[in-house]
Amino acid sequence: MRHLLNTLFVTLEDAYAALDGENIVIRQGDREAGRFPLHILESIYLFTYAGASPALMGKCAREGINLVFLTPQGRFLARTCGESRGNVLLRRTQYRVADDPWQSCRIARNFIFGKLSNARQVLDRTRRDHAMRIDEGAFLDASGQLQGLMAQVLETSSLEELRGLEGAGATIYFRLFDDMILRNKEAFFFRGRSRRPPMDNVNALLSFVYTMLGSDCACALEAVGLDSYVGFLHRDRPGRTSLAQDLLEELRPCMADRFVLTLINDRIVSPEDFQQQENGAVLLTPEGRRRVQKEWQSRKQQKITHPYLKEKIEWGLVPYAQALLLSRCLRDDLDGYPPFLWK
Numbered sequence: 484m485r486h487l488l489n490t491l492f493v494t495l496e497d498a499y500a501a502l503d504g505e506n507i508v509i510r511q512g513d514r515e516a517g518r519f520p521l522h523i524l525e526s527i528y529l530f531t532y533a534g535a536s537p538a539l540m541g542k543c544a545r546e547g548i549n550l551v552f553l554t555p556q557g558r559f560l561a562r563t564c565g566e567s568r569g570n571v572l573l574r575r576t577q578y579r580v581a582d583d584p585w586q587s588c589r590i591a592r593n594f595i596f597g598k599l600s601n602a603r604q605v606l607d608r609t610r611r612d613h614a615m616r617i618d619e620g621a622f623l624d625a626s627g628q629l630q631g632l633m634a635q636v637l638e639t640s641s642l643e644e645l646r647g648l649e650g651a652g653a654t655i656y657f658r659l660f661d662d663m664i665l666r667n668k669e670a671f672f673f674r675g676r677s678r679r680p681p682m683d684n685v686n687a688l689l690s691f692v693y694t695m696l697g698s699d700c701a702c703a704l705e706a707v708g709l710d711s712y713v714g715f716l717h718r719d720r721p722g723r724t725s726l727a728q729d730l731l732e733e734l735r736p737c738m739a740d741r742f743v744l745t746l747i748n749d750r751i752v753s754p755e756d757f758q759q760q761e762n763g764a765v766l767l768t769p770e771g772r773r774r775v776q777k778e779w780q781s782r783k784q785q786k787i788t789h790p791y792l793k794e795k796i797e798w799g800l801v802p803y804a805q806a807l808l809l810s811r812c813l814r815d816d817l818d819g820y821p822p823f824l825w826k
Contacts, residue, residue, distance in 0.1 A: 489525040490807060492800055493517075496555040500527070500535040502542050524548055528706060528803065530555050551706040556780060557799060559702035570708035576813045577726075581713050588642050590812065590820050591716035595649045596636045597733030597822025602656040603629040604825050605736045609663050617662050628655050642716065649716075649732070656736070660685075663744055670754040671747045680764030684757045687765045688746060691772065692739045693731065695779055696802075700734070701727035703802035707810045730805060737825035738798065742782055751778055791821045 491507070493500065499510045507527065509517040521542065526549035529535060535550065540563050543550040549570075552560040580586045603626050610622040632652050639645050653676075661673040664685065673685045681687040701711040701724040714725025716732070746752045756771030767775065783799030796804060805823055812820040 489523065490803075491519055491524055491527045492530070492796075492803070493528065494530045494555075494797065494799075496531055497533055498529070498531045499533040500529055500539055502536055502539040507539060521546060521548060526551065526707070526807075528553060530557065549706075549708065553702060553706065557699050557702055557783075559705045562706065562708075573708050573810060573813060574710050577709055577713060580813065581715055581719075584642055585640055587715040588640055588645055590809075591642065591729060592636050592639060592645055593820045593822045594716060594729050594732045595645055595652075596633055597824060598649065598735060599629050599633045599636065599652045600822070601733060601736040601825045602652060602740075603633075605663075605741060606656070606659060613665065616665060621662070622659060625655050625659055645716065660740075665748050666750060667747065667754070680760070680762065681766075682763055683765055684754065685743070685747070687757060687767055688743045688752065688775070689739070691767055691775060692743055692779070693735065695776070696734060696739050697724065697727050697731050699799070700724075700730040700802045700806075703806040704730065704809075706803065707806045709806065709810060709813075730802065730809070733822045734802065734805075737823070738801065742779065745782075746775065746778065788826075790824045790826055 493509055495509070495511060495516060497511055498516060501508050501510060503518070505521055506518050507521055507524070508515060509519075527543065528551045530553050532554065534552065540550060542548075544563055550563045552562070554560060580590065606622050606626050606629070609617065610619055610626075629652055632648050632655075636645065636648050639648065657673070657676060664671050664673060671684050674683070676689070677683065677686045678690060681690045704711040704724075704726055709726060711724040711727045713719065714727075714729045717723065717725035717728040719725060752771060752774065756768055756774060757765055758768050759765050780799075783797060785798050786795050787798055787801070788795050789801070789804055791808070792804060801823060808817065809820055811817045
């Protein structure tokens with residue numbers, strides 16, 4: 484369990500939430516695992532199939548406490564909220580900001596600033612940990628270029644220019660991605676990003692992990708009452724969770740790319756986990772997908788100190804913390820959206 488930003492996260496898979504007077508009580512079988520006063524909470528996230536008592540659901544609805552039900556893996560199921568919760572007002576604000584290019588850019592540039600900062604950290608950490616196995620000068624140069632782009636991102640007020648800076652940063656970063664693959668280069672190599680379909684093992688991994696992380700981002704946004712389909716950098720497109728893609732940008736390097744590199748460099752995946760289709764596309768086998776999903780769930784349980792909140796949380800709660808911060812930014816509770824800057 485984690486109490487963060489007036490939000491209670493219950494991540495015990497067999498936990499049941501009940502009402503006791505003015506308190507929420509978390510039970511595991513006959514054991515009381517936690518007790519919290521409801522008046523200090525704005526939201527409750529239950530990552531459990533056991534659920535909550537009708538009395539607690541009714542109390543939360545009356546008091547305007549956002550009660551969110553998710554699977555233990557983080558898939559959004561449902562949300563109950565009272566009339567006073569204000570999700571309609573939050574979404575109306577989101578839509579107004581999305582319709583204003585300048586306001587959209589003001590938020591979107593923080594997503595991209597976070598992405599470039601985290602990409603730079605990935606390069607710097609590789610340079611620090613594996614200096615003898617890489618071209619250190621190339622990594623230093625790329626890190627400096629990304630730092631220069633970060634300064635430009637903060638100055639831009641154009642979404643088109645912002646997309647250009649993001650693309651330039653991605654080119655610099657991915658130019659060195661193959662150098663960060665340190666084992667089994669015959670089977671795992673990176674010659675450039677290929678999607679729909681991925682054309683090699685590394686791109687197959689990246690696409691699969693990006694899809695899982697994107698789903699987590701969409702669930703997090705829906706859980707706080709935002710519309711995951713209406714973005715600021717990624718514009719409206721039928722069937723695309725554009726705001727989730729916005730949030731995904733800053734988390735790609737530190738959550739997805741580092742995870743893919745770990746899978747390869749620690750030999751968690753092997754060439755046998757992939758299969759090539761007749762059209763040349765490369766996909767994970769069913770067994771390969773299960774292995775990656777298992778490792779992904781394990782990675783999300785690892786702890787990290789959130790750089791803005793200065794609290795220890797699981798990696799899996801990072802999208803939820805960022806979604807909460809974004810909602811507070813839109814409500815003008817914060818001066819701006821603080822991106823997740825990995826250290």
